[in-house]
Amino acid sequence: MSDITHSRLRVPTRAEEILAVGLRDEKRRQARRHIAEVATGLFLDRGFARVTIAEVARTAEVSVNTVYTYFPSKEDLVFYPQEASAQRMVEMVRDRLPGESAAAAVLGALRGELGHGDRMTGLTEGFGRFLEMVRAEPTLAVRLDSIGREMVDALAATLAAETGAAPGDRLPRLVAAQLGWAQEQLFREVLERSRAGERPESIAQAALDLLDTLQGLLGEQVLTYATRTVPAL
Numbered sequence: 001m002s003d004i005t006h007s008r009l010r011v012p013t014r015a016e017e018i019l020a021v022g023l024r025d026e027k028r029r030q031a032r033r034h035i036a037e038v039a040t041g042l043f044l045d046r047g048f049a050r051v052t053i054a055e056v057a058r059t060a061e062v063s064v065n066t067v068y069t070y071f072p073s074k075e076d077l078v079f080y081p082q083e084a085s086a087q088r089m090v091e092m093v094r095d096r097l098p099g100e101s102a103a104a105a106v107l108g109a110l111r112g113e114l115g116h117g118d119r120m121t122g123l124t125e126g127f128g129r130f131l132e133m134v135r136a137e138p139t140l141a142v143r144l145d146s147i148g149r150e151m152v153d154a155l156a157a158t159l160a161a162e163t164g165a166a167p168g169d170r171l172p173r174l175v176a177a178q179l180g181w182a183q184e185q186l187f188r189e190v191l192e193r194s195r196a197g198e199r200p201e202s203i204a205q206a207a208l209d210l211l212d213t214l215q216g217l218l219g220e221q222v223l224t225y226a227t228r229t230v231p232a233l
Contacts, residue, residue: 032070035060039077044129048078048137075143078134086150089179090158093226102159102226106179107215110186114204114211122187123204128194152180159226175225182214 038060042051053074057064071077085091089106096105113121122131134140156176159165165172189210193203215223 028070031062031066035062035067035070036077039071040130043078044126044133048074048133048140075139078140079143079147086147086154089151089155089176089183093155093158096228098228098230100228101224102155102175103179103215103218103223107182107211110183110211111208114207117200117204121204121207122190122194123200125200126194128191131191132195148180148184151183152176155179163226171225175222178218178222182211182218185214186211 035056039051039056042056042059053067054064056077057067060067067077092109093102093105096102100108110121112118114123117123134144152173153176156173159172159176160169163172186207189207190203193206198206
């Protein structure tokens with residue numbers, strides 16, 4: 001068998017397969033983000049209701065089917081699942097360290113996002129305008145409120161499972177609701193300062209200061225709830 005024929009028949013190694021899958025996933029993420037950013041720009045310029053999926057596809061230079069492949073509904077173009085996830089707070093507490101409480105994990109994650117200027121905290125130019133657009137469109141406003149409730153529900157279920165809470169125990173939900181409230185106040189602060197035209201760096205510092213205040217307002221029971229057990233030596 002010639003070297004050329006052998007090369008054509010060579011089975012890819014496991015490492016090559018993993019690399020290929022990783023590259024495909026990265027291309028999908030880039031395509032998804034590109035479409036979402038194009039759509040957001042159109043929505044801000046013309047209003048959510050006035051923009052069609054066909055216009056988004058044409059401007060993004062993709063097919064309508066491609067848009068629907070990544071975004072099953074028009075609302076998903078604004079709250080695409082990879083970012084506007086009901087699992088957001090669950091993911092913050094899932095990998096917390098031994099000795100760390102659920103509240104410490106959530107507050108720490110928020111501080112990290114603010115410190116890095118993460119887009120998830122709204123520390124981007126035009127965030128205030130974006131949120132005003134969302135609030136002005138009834139279907140988007142309902143979706144935003146629904147995501148907030150789902151975050152609290154998901155975190156409450158996780159805390160109940162981790163602590164072995166008895167059925168009917170309200171404590172997991174009350175703790176989750178307090179943490180959801182803290183996150184909501186943080187976003188409100190970012191929004192108000194964005195509307196006032198402050199720079200992201202200034203907003204981030206003010207939000208970090210507010211987070212310290214919010215932590216001081218949370219009771220000891222909330223701050224220590226669901227502390228992950230330290231393994232015995």
